[in-house]
Amino acid sequence: MPRIAEARPSAEPSSPGQKARHQRILRAAAKQGAEYGLERVQMLDIAKEAGVAIATLYRYFPSKTHLFTAVMADQVARLEEVSFAAEPGQDPVEAVADLLVEASRQLLRRPLLANAMMQSNNASPATPASPAGRIDTAFRDLIVRTLGLDEPTDHDLRLVRLVEQGWYGILTQSLNRGVDLADAEADIRLACRLLLVERSNA
Template identity: 45%
Template structure:
């Protein structure tokens, strides 16, 4: 009987040169995904576009779903990096509104490239269901950290951040698949933020 393939762990860059190479790969995957969609993108195409060997690509990204899930994280990091950290919870008059508007803006940015948005959404479902372990705490990711900053260090803040991220993701997918309109998604995000952040 054949043994299942051993799951490859993604390597982390250890130098600025490797980090730049990883970003080149993410940029190439994002560009190809936005232009062609997930099904048409091959790992060889990404490697060629990024100017790296296929072995290098697989060292950082063991599968195509893992690669496009990383593209999603990279886009979120870029979105948040392009905005200042913002005020802390005690400096925000209406944390629910601040949270909602940030998540609405993030949705708009991702939905601005429908093929890429579909690629990262499909990859996230595949990756979470696959044998490749992600083992992440969503609160520790950049989006979770920004929301935690906005909500402050309350006892229930981490749970509220998880609820906000998962609610945002569900509404993002519903808008992407046109199950709901963008306007309805934004209205629902505002309501969810108000309900979840309530004391």
């Protein structure tokens, strides 16, 4: 799905109080999104759940697309805090597969929220400073770090991008067409083995 232009940029929280409100909004959106999905969730209900004025919500998130892309960026940032580096003797490609399988499991625990985040991310411009851009960068960096590539080549980054795209497609199919989780995980592992075998330090 092509990304659409933003109506206006989101405000960024700066003070501790603003950051706390921002986090409350993200938590409320995740809760409401998991229960109702993107189409049925209401911005006013999210504002009430977060204990903020509706104007405050719209200041940070001009639309549901902005909001649920930010929710996904926040969840990816939490994933970054977990180490998926290959264990001694473990194939780094298998470590990447473990990373993507774990990310899939976390997303698929709340399918309505996962759909809301992925639909919103698809419709958001991926500029470097935007939540969608941060998601792309964070996943790329996670995979590169898990592979143990200190200085990835352009070829490495192209392979990583293909792995990301394959994972995203598998996850989308699992959500929208009811592909069995075991089959989705097997597909993810196969994609990693096929695509990353030619990395520069293999």
